[in-house]
Amino acid sequence: MQGFGNAFGTRRIFSYHVMMEKILVIEDEKTIQNLVKAYLENEGYRVLTADTGTAGLDVFQRENPDLIVLDLNLPYMDGLELAYRLRQTSDVYILMLTARAEEDDRITGLKSGADDYLTKPFSPREMVARVEALLRRKRQQVVQINEISYHHTEINLLRHEAKAGGKLLDLTPTEFKLLWTLMEKREEVLGREYLLKRVWGGDYYGNDRVVDVYVGQVRRKIEEACGCTLIETVRGVGYKFVDEVN
Numbered sequence: 001m002q003g004f005g006n007a008f009g010t011r012r013i014f015s016y017h018v019m020m021e022k023i024l025v026i027e028d029e030k031t032i033q034n035l036v037k038a039y040l041e042n043e044g045y046r047v048l049t050a051d052t053g054t055a056g057l058d059v060f061q062r063e064n065p066d067l068i069v070l071d072l073n074l075p076y077m078d079g080l081e082l083a084y085r086l087r088q089t090s091d092v093y094i095l096m097l098t099a100r101a102e103e104d105d106r107i108t109g110l111k112s113g114a115d116d117y118l119t120k121p122f123s124p125r126e127m128v129a130r131v132e133a134l135l136r137r138k139r140q141q142v143v144q145i146n147e148i149s150y151h152h153t154e155i156n157l158l159r160h161e162a163k164a165g166g167k168l169l170d171l172t173p174t175e176f177k178l179l180w181t182l183m184e185k186r187e188e189v190l191g192r193e194y195l196l197k198r199v200w201g202g203d204y205y206g207n208d209r210v211v212d213v214y215v216g217q218v219r220r221k222i223e224e225a226c227g228c229t230l231i232e233t234v235r236g237v238g239y240k241f242v243d244e245v246n
Contacts, residue, residue, distance in 0.1 A: 021135055024048045024065040026056035026082070027097065028074055032120070036069055039124045040131065053077025057085065065092065067134055069127075070114070072098040080112045087113035091160070091173045093134045097122070110213050115174045116200075133201045137177070148183045150243035152226050155180055165226025174199060175218050182218075182231060182241040191238035215239050 023040055027033040028051050037047045048063055050056035053074040060068065068086070072079040083094055096114040110117065116130055146157045155162040155176075162169040162179055171179065181198045182190065192208040200210070219231045230243045 020044065020046045021067070022046045022048060022063060022065040023067050023069060023131065024050065024056065024059055024063065025069045026050045026053065026059075026074065026079070027069070027071040028052060029071070032071075032097075035124060036127060039128050040069075043128055043132070045131075051075075053079065053082040057082060060086065060090075060092070067093040067095065067131060069095050069097060069131070072096055083112040083114055087170075087172060091176075093137075093173060095127075095130055095134060107213050110210060111217060113172050115172065116210075137173075137201055148180070150183065150186065152228050152230060152243050153183065153222070155183055163225075164222045164228070164230075167225040169221050169225060171218070171221065175214060175221075178214050179218050182239065183243075186241045186243065189234045189238050189240045194238070 023045050025033055025036050025040070025047060027036065027049070030051075033049055033051070037049060040047045048059055048065060050059045054076045056068075056070070056074075057077070059065075070079045070083060074082070077085075079096060079098075083096070086092060086094065094114045094116075096110075096112075096117040097120060098117060099120045115134055118127055118130065148155050153162070153164050157180070160176065162171055162176060169179075178195065178199045181195065192211045195211050195215075196208055199214075215231060215233075219229065222228060222230050228243075230241060232240050232242050234240060
């Protein structure tokens with residue numbers, strides 16, 4: 001299969017530092033599913049699989065995996081609908097696979113709740129690197145302070161809750177971390193590169209356009225909750241959070 005290289009070539013030693021984290025691969029193309037499964041198992045992860053969106057939802061509810069590798073085009077329930085459903089109850093990390101290269105389709109995948117995406121055909125090694133980067137963010141989410149509160153907004157790390165105008169915000173894990181970073185650096189202009197390193201990690205492989213997409217989503221959710229525009233765009237520089245202190 002072009003673009004995927006030798007699926008079962010050189011085997012690497014298991015990386016037991018991941019402590020057998022569970023990954024659910026929801027992919028209807030068996031060749032790709034087996035490829036992804038083999039590479040992830042080679043890194044020491046426990047891998048579960050499903051061929052359809054409905055089957056994937058069942059496995060997720062039963063097994064509670066740490067991360068989902070989710071194909072966009074699935075039978076019975078596509079990846080977008082499944083991601084929307086997952087985000088109703090879960091903050092699980094989602095890496096979306098798509099055969100579509102158009103920017104609008106990638107943005108739609110991110111807006112559905114995905115934390116990252118890969119366009120087919122992809123490098124299995126890059127796929128593993130992105131999985132590891134997402135899970136590393138999960139392991140390293142340790143901050144000295146647990147709560148930030150301003151005039152219209154408050155965010156609590158321990159409860160993983162964010163509010164605007166007293167209303168709970170329905171944020172994905174990436175959106176939550178982005179809002180935390182912006183609130184933590186209130187009134188400072190934060191550039192794309194800084195936000196990529198703080199929110200997505202220094203080893204993020206994607207385009208910095210993802211920052212604009214996620215800032216837009218967080219801004220919209222805050223505006224819907226309290227009618228306030230609290231994240232300003234500084235043209236050519238970055239973004240800043242402008243809520244007043246209590």
